[in-house]
Amino acid sequence: xxxxxxxxxxxxxxxxxxxxxxxxxxxxxxxxxxxxxxxxxxxxxxxxxxxxxxxxxxxxxxxxxxxxxxxxxxxxxxxxxxxxxxxxxxxxxxxxxxxxxxxxxxxxxxxxxxxxxxxxxxxxxxxxxxxxxxxxxxxxxxxxxxxxxxxxxxxxxxxxxxxxxxxxxxxxxxxxxxxxxxxxxxxxxxxxxxxxxxxxxxxxxxxxxxxxxxxxxxxxxxxxx
Numbered sequence: 001x002x003x004x005x006x007x008x009x010x011x012x013x014x015x016x017x018x019x020x021x022x023x024x025x026x027x028x029x030x031x032x033x034x035x036x037x038x039x040x041x042x043x044x045x046x047x048x049x050x051x052x053x054x055x056x057x058x059x060x061x062x063x064x065x066x067x068x069x070x071x072x073x074x075x076x077x078x079x080x081x082x083x084x085x086x087x088x089x090x091x092x093x094x095x096x097x098x099x100x101x102x103x104x105x106x107x108x109x110x111x112x113x114x115x116x117x118x119x120x121x122x123x124x125x126x127x128x129x130x131x132x133x134x135x136x137x138x139x140x141x142x143x144x145x146x147x148x149x150x151x152x153x154x155x156x157x158x159x160x161x162x163x164x165x166x167x168x169x170x171x172x173x174x175x176x177x178x179x180x181x182x183x184x185x186x187x188x189x190x191x192x193x194x195x196x197x198x199x200x201x202x203x204x205x206x207x208x209x210x211x212x213x214x215x216x217x218x219x220x221x222x223x224x225x
Contacts (some may be wrong), residue, residue: 001029004045006036019105033057045073047115052079060093067094074115080195091155115184131167132224150202164220172219
């Protein structure tokens, strides 16, 4: 597996390189954002480890540029800024996952494997998913309710698709973390709740019948209107 590490702290680079090469991963290093972006354009990587605070071009801008250019290599953000707001900013830029420094190498390796598995797992179908008045096209990524288009971020789309594919089934926060973010342990943030609220504002706010429901102590469920 080929990994691109975009990081400017030599101590962090050394630890990550040593830890990942022990798992037979090949690690290429870029010391600033601009170089990392160019390497991602020119070479095929399985996962990109991207620090946020970088010289030349920060990680958020690097990730946004990659997604604008349709480079869909999974991106795992690395940063010392671990608040929920910073997690959301990173994910909304197009990142697939997020880790706060310091972190355990075993956890980093687990996240990398999860992202790589997700990348090479094809969609089961490319049809339109319809639940009541809500429709999602898995090919065009167009979402409508009562034929009115709804604009979602990449992470909001992943969450809605998972909820719709499991309509009428109560999903715990851990299930959502695992299937939407590829994380099988608690991140220690309320990022799931934040994104569910984002979806509610776009999916339910302007409609009398609500589709996204909370079951206290259990999780969330999407039901037909």
